[in-house]
Amino acid sequence: MPGPLNGRTALVTGATGGLGSAIARRLASDGATVALAHFGDDRTAAELAASLPAVVSLSGDLRDTEVVRSLCRQTHEALGPIDILVSNAGVYPRRRWTETTPDHWDDALATNLTSHYLLAHELTPAMTAVGWGRIITIGSVLAMAGRHDLSGYISAKAGLEGLTRALARELGPSGITANCVAPGSIRVPAEDTVVDDAEAMTARQLARQCVQRRGRPEDVAAAVAFLATDDAGFITGQTLRVDGGWILG
Template identity: 50%
Template sequence: MTLTRSELPLAARPLQGRTALVTGAATGIGAATVKALAAAGATVAISHFAQIDQARAVLEQARRLGADGIEVNADLTDPDAVTLLISQVTSELGPVDILVNNAGAYPRIPWDQTDEHAWAHALDLNLTIHYRTSHAVTPSMVQRRWGHIINVSSVNARTGRPGLTAYSTAKAGLIGLTRSLARELGPHGICVNTVLPGAIQVDAETTLPAHHRTRPEDQITRRCIPRRGQPEDVAAAIAFLAGPSTSFITGRSLHIDGGWYLH
């Protein structure tokens, strides 16, 4: 007899019965992560900002993988919107077991053009919003003594890059947030980790001005593995870190960059 996905044993769907919230989940790494978690059996909440059509398409793909889920339009720079997001996910799907902090932006601003507003905005979009979502979900994780928080940083947090000073600073801040939360929440059975993607091939890169783009062949020469990184490469690592077999891994920073930054 052939089993349906919902009937597969736990080993094949290790996240069965878990609820995952992925921010910035309508496209790119976020969308790939939703599909990886859905394939592993998780119920998925797709958080996005004004990308309704893309989010609904990702939700349909998750459902074809046998997962239940919802999509929620939320501006994570608004603390009240974050509170409403967590409330809706909890009401419709149950408490969040897995939080993937993926949302963010990639503002290219030369240092001599970086002012107070640009600096604060970049940190809000790439660091502070992750504080908000993490702070909102941890009380229920502490109560249930189980949870995984996975932050999506960037190789630029280690290497730095011209025109991305504020962005790289925020992504480095995520490493500090990860390490501190790992120590604070570990006694409650909660694991907190970070993934640091390299240059991943996503649709959003085509919206960058031509003078800000790096040639694919130049990106490839930086790596031990000579190909472009794909969103699925990052999603696979996130799904691994979200699984039950990683309950003794926390506070770690995992590079998904094809061997770009060796340390």
């Protein structure tokens, strides 16, 4: 059966993580050809690629301008022009404000903000040439809510929302939309490495939400998939919070 993204090519960064892999699977199921970008997680990337049709897997540090150029060029050579950029790669460095150094700060912004700029800057000329494109960044509700020990991460995610709005304004005349999907508390395996008591954290999170269940990667993937379609062509410069109503709490 034809899908809403038939004939489209998508690049998903951070593709081996819980969110990235769900997004890649959803876009592929909707008909897109998908390129998986990751950083050193070759085994997981190979397993994911083997489960998807018409896919290419590429590894590289997206904080490096030349690596970004090479990755985009390889994707273009293998699959053709990239129509959809899902800029998902990032890190979640927890560090007390009093222990944050300029190097910690620079690294958080390079990974969670500058890499997104580099990708969009590299890919938008081709989108402009054909008069169609989708840029979907993955932010966080923490950009609005705030949380201790995450100053660099939260600052970068707030900047990413601003970058997304700026791109919407600049690229809209060329047929390109730019939107941000901001997840709330989504249950992914990486969560187990950044919290001491997952059960207590879950209880606290549910108390904040309107919807009384943990978010799933598939919830985020569904939002991304919609924003990638022609049906979302009049939506741009927006932040869609996929958080079960957390931000209302």
